Amino acid sequence: MAKKQLITKVWIEEGCIVCDACETAAPEVFEVMDDTCVIRPDALNAEFTKPRSEGIVDAAEECPVDVIKFDSDTVEVADEAPTEPAAAPATETQTAPSPAKKAPAAEPKKAAPQKAPASVGKTKAPSAGEPDPSIQALLEAATSRGGNAGIMRNSTEVPTSAQGWRATDVDNLPPDARQAKVVEAAQKAKKQSALHRRDFVSNSAVAIGWTAFGVGTGISIGPAFGRFMMPNVLEEPDPRIRVGKITRYMEMAPGDVNEDYKPQGIWMIRDEDRIAALNIICTHLGCIPNWQPNDRKFKCPCHGSGYYSDGINFEGPTPRPLERFKITIKDGIVIVDKSKKYQYELGQWDQPGSYILV
Amino acid sequence: MDSILAASSTLDSVKHFINVACEPHWFLIISVLAFFIFLIGYRTWTKPIVAGTVSALATLFFLASCADTNFAKIVTKADNVPIVIMMVTVSFLLWLAFRQAAINDERMEKGEPLIEAGADDKVLVWPDLVYSELIALVLCTALLIVWAIILRAPLEQPADPNVAPNPAKAPWYFLGLQEMLVYFDPWLAGVVFPGLIIVGLLAIPYIDKNPRGNGYYTFKERKFAITTFLFGFVILWVVLIIFGTFLRGPNWNFFGPYEFWDPHRPAALLNTEFHDLFWVNTLGRPLPGHYLIRELPGIVLLGAYFMLGPVIMKWLFFRKISRDIGFIRYSVLCVLILFMLLMPIKMVLRWTLNLHYIVGITEWFLNV
Ligand code: SF4
Ligand code: FES
Numbered sequence: 001m002a003k004k005q006l007i008t009k010v011w012i013e014e015g016c017i018v019c020d021a022c023e024t025a026a027p028e029v030f031e032v033m034d035d036t037c038v039i040r041p042d043a044l045n046a047e048f049t050k051p052r053s054e055g056i057v058d059a060a061e062e063c064p065v066d067v068i069k070f071d072s073d074t075v076e077v078a079d080e081a082p083t084e085p086a087a088a089p090a091t092e093t094q095t096a097p098s099p100a101k102k103a104p105a106a107e108p109k110k111a112a113p114q115k116a117p118a119s120v121g122k123t124k125a126p127s128a129g130e131p132d133p134s135i136q137a138l139l140e141a142a143t144s145r146g147g148n149a150g151i152m153r154n155s156t157e158v159p160t161s162a163q164g165w166r167a168t169d170v171d172n173l174p175p176d177a178r179q180a181k182v183v184e185a186a187q188k189a190k191k192q193s194a195l196h197r198r199d200f201v202s203n204s205a206v207a208i209g210w211t212a213f214g215v216g217t218g219i220s221i222g223p224a225f226g227r228f229m230m231p232n233v234l235e236e237p238d239p240r241i242r243v244g245k246i247t248r249y250m251e252m253a254p255g256d257v258n259e260d261y262k263p264q265g266i267w268m269i270r271d272e273d274r275i276a277a278l279n280i281i282c283t284h285l286g287c288i289p290n291w292q293p294n295d296r297k298f299k300c301p302c303h304g305s306g307y308y309s310d311g312i313n314f315e316g317p318t319p320r321p322l323e324r325f326k327i328t329i330k331d332g333i334v335i336v337d338k339s340k341k342y343q344y345e346l347g348q349w350d351q352p353g354s355y356i357l358v
Numbered sequence: 359m360d361s362i363l364a365a366s367s368t369l370d371s372v373k374h375f376i377n378v379a380c381e382p383h384w385f386l387i388i389s390v391l392a393f394f395i396f397l398i399g400y401r402t403w404t405k406p407i408v409a410g411t412v413s414a415l416a417t418l419f420f421l422a423s424c425a426d427t428n429f430a431k432i433v434t435k436a437d438n439v440p441i442v443i444m445m446v447t448v449s450f451l452l453w454l455a456f457r458q459a460a461i462n463d464e465r466m467e468k469g470e471p472l473i474e475a476g477a478d479d480k481v482l483v484w485p486d487l488v489y490s491e492l493i494a495l496v497l498c499t500a501l502l503i504v505w506a507i508i509l510r511a512p513l514e515q516p517a518d519p520n521v522a523p524n525p526a527k528a529p530w531y532f533l534g535l536q537e538m539l540v541y542f543d544p545w546l547a548g549v550v551f552p553g554l555i556i557v558g559l560l561a562i563p564y565i566d567k568n569p570r571g572n573g574y575y576t577f578k579e580r581k582f583a584i585t586t587f588l589f590g591f592v593i594l595w596v597v598l599i600i601f602g603t604f605l606r607g608p609n610w611n612f613f614g615p616y617e618f619w620d621p622h623r624p625a626a627l628l629n630t631e632f633h634d635l636f637w638v639n640t641l642g643r644p645l646p647g648h649y650l651i652r653e654l655p656g657i658v659l660l661g662a663y664f665m666l667g668p669v670i671m672k673w674l675f676f677r678k679i680s681r682d683i684g685f686i687r688y689s690v691l692c693v694l695i696l697f698m699l700l701m702p703i704k705m706v707l708r709w710t711l712n713l714h715y716i717v718g719i720t721e722w723f724l725n726v
Contacts, residue, residue: 213449263520265520285539288519295622319725
């Protein structure tokens with residue numbers, strides 16, 4: 001036979017330091033407010049606290065300033081099977097929390113009020129039709145607050161714990177939750193914050209000092225760090241690409257496109273009176289359009305932008321024409337410099353270097 | 359012989375009709391109409407017998423269509439099978455939700471308890487939940503194995519930075535985004551709109567504090583909220599994915615479901631600009647030189663859309679809502695709705711007028 005504590009009443013004495021430990025241990029019972037901690041109105045009921053005895057005892061143990069107090073009944077339970085509660089539960093008031101038995105929180109009295117009463121000496125696995133009292137107690141505990149959905153189904157109003165708290169008669173609240181105490185605690189807190197103001201000045205001096213130090217260090221070693229993040233050797237192919245003799249481009253008719261250097265990222269095109277090198281990257285989002293000789297247009301497969309053979313956009317979402325590369329002749333050989341680009345919308349297509357006159 | 363010919367020509371005209379109905383503007387109009395017809399008559403449409411007939415007809419139509427090679431090729435492509443499944447699941451889940459909403463709404467009218475009224479919807483984790491999860495896990499694994507064996511993941515040629523497949527499609531869940539990019543500049547369609555979608559979804563609980571519908575199905579009590587959300591989800595996301603998967607072909611052109619994906623099909627999509635429409639076509643003048651004056655009509659139009667939109671919406675149908683939720687919430691709500699509606703508006707303008715930009719300050723990359 002083991003002894004079990006069933007909490008019938010729980011309250012909080014003065015001195016709470018608002019550490020949140022109790023609400024973490026037993027959220028249905030404790031509510032930590034801004035400057036004190038109160039017992040939730042539901043938990044003023046012995047039937048509510050009994051199934052939660054374990055959590056309450058845990059909370060009381062965890063409270064760093066030991067202000068959580070409770071009354072409890074002690075019942076005898078068989079080690080394996082729950083029995084009827086002892087005939088006369090001993091009522092005692094605890095002034096210091098005592099370690100609780102970690103037995104399953106079974107409350108036989110409440111266990112199955114409507115259904116079969118728990119019988120003495122029942123085995124661990126209850127047979128079908130006779131609900132396991134410990135599970136029943138848990139279920140009831142879970143449903144006794146109704147659950148969010150349950151509440152809303154039946155009414156249009158949503159009761160919040162705050163409303164419930166307000167509705168409760170002040171005299172029924174545990175002593176510490178009375179408004180006076182809260183006000184007192186609040187005033188104390190205010191006084192303290194006034195005291196802290198002096199600290200604030202010295203603290204901000206320290207903060208400013210450290211910030212200045214941080215900024216100074218950042219400025220002095222930041223660039224070195226940035227350089228460190230860069231590769232020491234950058235292997236980039238020569239942006240200048242030789243695209244063959246000028247004569248082959250002289251032969252093109254206006255509107256022709258030469259795709260031989262597409263793998264190098266260049267379309268050689270013949271405009272009315274000039275030869276130019278187009279960048280093959282779509283100016284919309286960077287796909288590679290296809291040259292469609294039948295329609296005489298570049299058409300992008302990603303969102304359908306279309307460009308005329310000279311690179312001007314005319315359909316689809318792209319905002320601007322294709323870009324042109326710098327182009328020069330050396331010893332009859334055409335050289336395209338991919339590092340220099342000319343954009344139409346900035347009026348750069350007329351700049352020397354963006355074309356070769358035929 | 360004659361009858362066969364006649365039958366095939368009727369079949370062809372039916373296919374042609376469906377191809378035309380799948381042109382984007384018709385498709386959008388039809389789906390919006392279908393959406394609202396469904397919502398208005400949701401109690402009838404969700405009746406098991408009606409819904410069953412509709413889905414049987416749809417399945418029949420789908421199977422018959424698979425006799426067409428072009429159609430079969432698109433829907434059985436390994437990449438596209440999930441989208442076919444998605445269409446089925448989305449419809450089924452919509453039906454399920456609306457069916458329960460219809461039952462609940464009817465019960466509410468009669469003053470009967472709702473479906474969810476008995477609190478016995480609680481189940482034990484062990485064994486009930488864990489068992490169902492185990493079964494689901496086994497079924498999913500089996501399904502995925504069979505799927506992986508039957509439908510091979512498509513392998514293409516090695517990637518080449520200089521060649522993009524035609525059409526180049528994003529993964530299916532991004533096809534809605536890719537479709538948006540067709541109508542708006544990348545900074546809008548790729549940054550602002552996705553950001554607004556996320557921010558807007560986050561804002562819902564702050565704008566809408568109505569507790570009705572929490573924990574139980576209903577449509578009657580939340581008509582506006584459900585309609586707005588579903589419009590954004592079904593029309594502006596799922597329909598765009600369907601566009602991207604089944605109707606977008608080579609060169610990102612629209613193709614009907616029975617049409618051959620011809621990369622050389624001519625398409626006349628010459629862009630028009632709003633400033634041209636205003637200054638040249640309507641006023642018959644040359645374009646003003648300065649871009650601000652040039653774009654003034656578009657700027658005024660957009661400004662009016664966002665400034666007058668909330669006022670007009672308030673007159674038309676938001677009188678009660680705007681009073682209930684207050685000025686700030688109402689403004690946020692309106693801005694979100696107006697941005698959402700900008701999408702179909704611009705889409706339709708592009709399809710009908712080939713409108714490129716309403717405001718097109720290409721000099722600053724400020725194009726809408
Ligand atoms: S554990 Fe104690 S001190 Fe901490 S909040 Fe609870 S009652 Fe207050
Ligand atoms: S990337 Fe070419 S159209 Fe979008």
